[in-house]
Amino acid sequence: MTEAAATGTLEQALAHAARLLERDPTLAAEQLGEILQVAPGHAPALQLLAAARLLLGDLSGALAILVPLAQARPEWAAIHLDLGLALARGGRGQEAIAALRRAVALQPGLPQAWRALGDCLMAAGEQEAADAAYASHVRHSTRDPQLLDAAVALVENRIPEAEALLRAQLKRAPTDVAAIRMFAEVAARLGRNEDALNLLERCLELAPGFREARRNYALVLHRSNRPEQALAEIERLLAADPADVGCRNLKAVVLCRVGDYEPAIRIYAELLESYPDTPKLWVSYGHALKTAGHLERAIAAYRRSLELEPSFGEVWWSLANLKTFRFGADELAAMRAQLARADLAGDDRLHLEFAVGKALEDAGEYGPSFRHYAQGNAIRRTQLDYSADDTSARVRYIRGRYTREFFVARAGSGCPAPDPIFVVGLPRAGSTLVEQILSSHSQVEGTMELPEVTSITRLLRQQGDADEVMPYHAALAALDAAALRALGERYLAHTRIQRKTAAPLFIDKMPNNFMHVGLIQLMLPNAKIIDARRHPMACGFSAFKQHFARGQGFSYDLADIGRYYRDYVALMAHFDAVLPGRVHRVVYERMVEDTEGEVRRLLDYCGLPFEAACLRFFENTRPVRTASSEQVRQPIYREGVDHWRHYAAWLEPLVSALGPVLESYPEAPEGM
Template sequence: MQSGPQAEIARGIAEGNELLRQHRPADAVALGQQLAGRYPDVAAIRAFLAEASRLASDLPAAIGHIDRAIALSDDPQHRIKKGWLLSRAYRRDEAIALAGELSAQAGGNALLLWQLGKLYYHHNQLLQAISHYERALALEERTPWRYDLAVARFYAAQTEAAEQDIGKLLAAAPQSGSVLYLRSTLRKQTPADNHVEDLRARLAQGFARTEDEACALYALAKELEDLGEHAESFAKLMAGARKRRSTLNYDPSGFYATLDEIKRLATPEAMAAPVEGWEEEGAIFVLGLPRTGTTLAERMLLQSGKVANAGELTDFGYLLGNGVARVMASNPGLSVAEASLQLDFATLGREYMRGARQLAGGSPLFIDKLPANFMYCGVISKALPRARIIHLVRDPLDSCYAILKTLFFGAYEFSYDLEELADYYIAYRRLMDHWHQVLPGQILDVRYEDLVTDPEGQSRRIYEWCGLEWTPEAVEVPDAGKVFATASAAQVRQPVHSRSVRSSRRHLEGLAPLVARLKAAGLYED
């Protein structure tokens, strides 16, 4: 049993961790500083202060504390922690350089190799991530590590290897719904090669967790649709959606109120008012809703060879939130929407471009393909006046149906109930209509239906909008090595097709609550 200083340090850190669990990071920082005052040369205290400072949104302090821990101890966990802190501070080039140093020193440390894989994966370096996951698994087999490897291989188009990983995963965890869903989405299923009967058998046996059952139902729905069994596919899809919705605590009322206030305040005059933005060129925002052709538009741009993929970045929204918080701290009476009009737009744009360029390898032109950036078009126009915004638009019912039949993990909680899905779609369309009114000529709309029926004509429009010289390669199928970290990763490597156009009309009866909402909003056409 510990006694003396070691016991006091252990108790103090335990008390600090409890404060963090209670979402009291400022109190945890204060406690950590007291401990550090008594014991200035204890690495564990500095590592705790780094985490507490991160949760208190003080990244410079967090990095300073972890640097002190590194100086006091050769524990590689402190350096991994620094890598993540650097990444969160948008010093991603430093994070990757640190990962390279750690990789050379990792030796037979399986945990460290897996952690490095996670860090590389987070920075869109899939081949490096795969290499480190493989090295970790060669030393020690762990199911979560194998799953991470399978997901990375899915996005890197290493389908056969991913299927082998999935076989091992299901042998170890036969009720893992996320693995079953990944298996079904790896490729288009065929009558000669599918998992329909296997999924039926697993569902008949039952699942201990509702989340896993929901995933299995989505997997079965996807495979049945691939096989043309549309009626049964839809029934399984709706069963899976109900199961998934039952696991969520979703209340969008505050979100919709904020959107309404943004529309009220972001008037033509407010948007036209001159501000100092960051004039750097190169950012291309491809936005809208998921499953509307955003990845296909991205693919066409990447085929130019002059545009890099920065991924689906959450950077802009995160930096915007931080900026709004700073404004509101000085002006407590402001709402979020009011504060967003008083930002330091140049600083926001500069910080965004610095972090995004690092993920894009310094490319002069890069794509940020986070669909939800549609919420920020007004702020993007002020912070980055030279950015290009491309908005993908799809038939309302097809758009909603495509979202409904995709299982998203940790995102798009509105997508599991027909009326909630319709409400979100309506709010999105109304906001985009508003942006077009107050930002005339600043957003290029590209219709999904036109993109898949006239890919050359639409790719030419996109290239012209972005100032690129068009190339016939724009409409070619990308090389197998291209990375698409998106739910559409498998589909986007196929030749362009229009099979999904009006596919929702097969299910008008089942989609009736959604149709009724869209009709009432004037957004549904037979």
């Protein structure tokens, strides 16, 4: 037989084995074994044999072929794809990511590799990288030239161009589900989550089996503060593929959002078996453990993350942010060594500045500590578009709009349910302590800083006239009694998932809701509102040395903090005047000096009988999701009241900005 004939016969045998794979993998494996006896080491035959073994459930047998084959053929993209898929199936997530990255580096036009890479990255907690991989999957899975151009624009973050191309495509083909899904991604990137949800709902109506669209739908639901619906979509995805690691990670994230920490912790622990060398996954695990009160396990998780990535600033700050944790000398040296690196990423540097500031504060080195805090704040301030003038203008507008007559005209409106207790004020003012005390009462459940009021303000803003100075407030003022009642009922319905017990009352501890007292009064007139107030120097400096995960843009400049505190005092004084007795104020220093007396007054305001458990709040084991989580698991201590004085020499900008508010504390200045 000639060489050409032998080659032809071999190709025919391989083609026949490939056809056998799906309908009879056992027979295919037998034929491939025969081929390999004739042609030992034949790479395409080995690839097919590995595929046959996978279909037969022999994962270890498939990997025994794929691992050495990938080593022998480092330039062969398809074999790295197969290896990545097999490793992912075997729970070897980190190795799978490496193999899939190799595959797409060798051959970028492999849509299956991009999608699998996105799944693995999502499971590993690498959300941004996963989003980029999914975008590349869209780009490389389409053959339509119009969609291809839009996909390229989307991958390269040329959003206006992508939007224009997709609008044109959907005008031509309104039922193009791939285009609808991509248009939803554009809407999500522009922050138009409602539009994204509507588009994805239409996409799934046309193509219920479009798995990637359903995954996007679940993610946007989560980001839109609709955790119950997000979980329903995630469960639907997992019912079809229980091993979907990306969906399992998203489920853990959403479970943490709704306060179901123990099942989330179990999911993270399982994912870490497959992705043991993933720093971000260890951080997510540590956050869940910390909030659930498993402090030692959380510290161990954070330290494991740092072993894998010593420059990971967020982890150093997570340790510092435990408040009761103390760094050792070797850990301080390690942080300083990272800060000395010229190639340190900006986000890592930001977090490390705050962490080193905390370590030096604990060591009593207040001057160097302040310098690190100031540097961390300066870095963060450049990243934000915060305007103290805008905040002051908003407060002036609210004070002018929400008058006594305004509320009298709307008396009797809203939902009469008394369930929520809103704890408002500034961050680091003692609101977590108030929450912990109240949630120790048998009739009160603590939840978290709920984002629902903010979601409602966003909804009203969209309904308002864009030409209005403050469209949210204008839209709210235009609502009738039925619409205001509907808002209150919406609030209760959307927060129901956060309530785990039969307690009749629950706490919403979003401090920034002090800006929305008017809305709360109109939609939930029988809800309680508690203003947690702390000395402006103690509160202001505590905010300055705290790096918040999100929001609180005012807190990264001492003058901005002082002005924000003044605006807060002015606004609360206004509501005290137009709604006398509506808001109960808890002054932190009074709570420290006369805990029982203040607790009794607090419970009286809430219409609750005194319970001794409220004085032993530190024994309450419920999850706490704020920077004070460890502090409120201890008895009240006085040391924190005047701690700011160690830094008094550097706080003149705060003093100047506070003006007369400082002298009049805890009352508002006359005439404010």
